[in-house]
Amino acid sequence: MGAQDHEGTPEASGDDAFNELQRMLRDLLAGGGGPTDPSFDPATLAQAAGLPGDPAALQGLFASLQQAMQNPTEGIDWSITRRTAIEIAGGGGPSGDPAGALRAFPVASLWLDEVTDVGQAPDAPRAITRIEWVQQSVDTWISLAEPVADSIARALTDALTGQLPEELSGSITQFGPMLRSVGGALFATQLGQIVGKLSHEVAAGGDVGIPLFAGPGREGGTLIPSGVTSFATGLDQDAEAVTLYLAVRELAHARLFRHTKWLRLHLITAVTDYARGMRIDTSHIEELARDLDPSDTSKIQDLVSSGALIPPKTPEQEAAHQRLETMLALIEGWVDVVTAAAVTRLPGADAIGEMVRRRRAAGGPAEHAFSTLVGLELRPRRQREAAAVWRLVAERGGTARRDDLWSHPDLLPTAEELDHPARLLERLGLAGVEPAASEPDDFDRELALLLDGDLPSAGSDTGQFGEGDSGENRRGEEPTPPPV
Known part of the structure; x- marks a missing residue:
């Protein structure tokens, strides 16, 4: 920490220490260590954090980190999450044709009316693009991740405070906010990456299991046409049948949350309470850091992606997780049963339903990343x-x-x-x-x-033949007309 620069001056001022830390961070963010020092390479740091390594993404990432360093704030700048997620959602193929989903919604609604007393939501179902999915769901993702981000920021700051040399201890009040801002920017960027990738994996608003959309006009059910097309690819089923099946599932999901007015708040509160109960084990972080080679980027990548930095659940969190898991299972189980009853006329419904269940049980890469990031797996086991x-x-x-x-x-x-x-x-x-x-x-x-x-014979009074005729009239004979 600049010991040579301050040799013999143990009473170095807090300003000097603060400036030294700023210089180190600037070197880090600018790649000042050069190619011979991988620990100071921006691409290496991004790889260790599980972030993209392409130049455009790196430029945006480190611009955000430099902004956080130069203008530190107590809170996290979640606009980074929104911007990153939208950029990722905007790439990777066309947005799809909404016509199929819009045709499927009325039929799906009629079929559901036959099998459940839970009425349809007043909001009209919608077909939206990946970017719209991000824009309208990102606030929910932020609300789920924010308690964990705050806990990590506090834990890292406390750990650094406890390990600072005595000559730097007076500067913690100055660089503490900057450290929280830089760490928050990294966390916000990672969350944006996850939400953006999820937009390429989901086909319907209820795919993740929690109600992502709230507000006027947004609670009637949602299909993402590009996601529906991706889901149908590889299935030996008619694309229209797949769309109709997914429409029935989505409308059942939307009806349940709209009808059960307490359910959305109950579920979101359970998730956020679980996240707020998380306590970062700084001693575990210090133990991992002692044995970690900063130049071994593959090991750092494995450490981050494995979720090893997330501590084991407390007994209270285990109980909260079990309650949440039971609630998610009840929701998905009800939707599955109602959907199966509604699609009995649909060819291939059983095969499509089994694929939905397998896909949900396995989860996608982005969902696993969210589990790593906040320590919570939203899977209805x-x-x-x-x-x-x-x-x-x-x-x-x-x-x-x-x-x-x-x-x-x-x-x-x-x-x-x-x-x-x-x-x-x-x-x-x-x-x-x-x-x-x-x-x-x-x-x-x-x-x-x-x-x-x-069954009445072909010559009954409901047929084209006269009353009492057996229907066995010889060919060419006219049936006896009824009396006038």
Whole structure:
């Protein structure tokens, strides 16, 4: 830390120390160490942070960091996140044709009306571009990441304060805000990268599992045509059928959140409370740093991407995570059950549904990156158990009873009841109720009559032949006209 410059002057002023730190940071951001010193190479630093290495992206990144260093603030400049995400969303292929999604929405809505009492949202469903998806969802992503970013900034500042030489301890009040600004800018840039990449992976507003859109006109359901096209690529299914299936799922998701007015706030609050409970283990960071070679960029990359800097969950966080996981599973399980009931007429629906479930279970690279960044994986691991419970309640109590459980969070199945569905049936008074036989539709009734041989003959009074005619008139003979 400039020990030679201040040799023999242990009482160096805080201003000198602050200027020295500024010089070091400027060298770092400008690549002043030269090609022989990889730890001071901007591209190396970007690689270690999991950021892009192309010149344009690096120029924007380090311009943001230099701005944060020269004009430090207490908070994080989240405009970096918005700008980075929009730049990434704007590249990589056409935005897609919205016509298919707009044709699918009315049919999807009619099919849902037949299988659930949860009515449609007043907002019209929309087809939007990747850039619009970023613009309208980025505030939600920021609200989820901000508590973790604040915790990391505080932890790093505290760790640095505790390790400063005595001659520099007086300058912490000066360079502390600058350190937080630079660290915040890096975090904001990483979040922008994640949101931008996600815009190329999602096909619908509910794909991530949490309600990303809020506000007038935004809660009716959303499809991203380019994402729908990407999802359909490689499937041996008709593109229109895939679009219609995804439209049904998205509208079911939108209906649930619009109908269950408490659900969105309940879910977002659970995520942010979990994030605020995170405490960065500075001793763990110091231990990792002691054994880390700054020139070994691959090891640094592995360290960052593995999430090793995120400490193990506390017991309170484990409990919060379990509650959140159960809620996500209940939401996705209900959407799966309602969608499956609504798309029985759709060819290939089972194959499309299975692909949706596999894709959601695996998650995309950006979702894994978000998990690494904030230590929270938004995956409904218990979705299949939840779907089975929703089907069971509908079989015993009907769809209205099933959907009424969303009227209050205390009525929803618990994690224990997902493990033991009989306990849920006991609580609902459905333990001794036999599954209701499904009501046959007109086609099923006519088919049953045909198989039983009870269909009226072709010469019945409903056909073109006269009453009592067996329909076996010899060819060429006119049927006897009815009496006048």
